[in-house]
Amino acid sequence: MAPKLRVxxxxxxxxxxxxxxxSHYR
Incomplete structure (x- = not known):
């Protein structure tokens, strides 16, 4: 699996x- 997909x-x-x-996570 590609790392981009995981992200x-x-x-x-x-x-x-x-x-x-x-909003808090941002």
């Missing part, structure tokens, strides 16, 4: 898991 999934997961905390 994309991680980023998407974070956004899906904590959409409200996204």
């Amino acid at each position: 994309f999934i991680d980023y998407f997961c974070h956004k899906a898991i904590l959409p409200s905390q996204q």
Whole structure:
């Protein structure tokens, strides 16, 4: 698996898991 794909999934997961905390994470 490409590392870029993993980063994309991680980023998407974070956004899906904590959409409200996204502002805090930024």
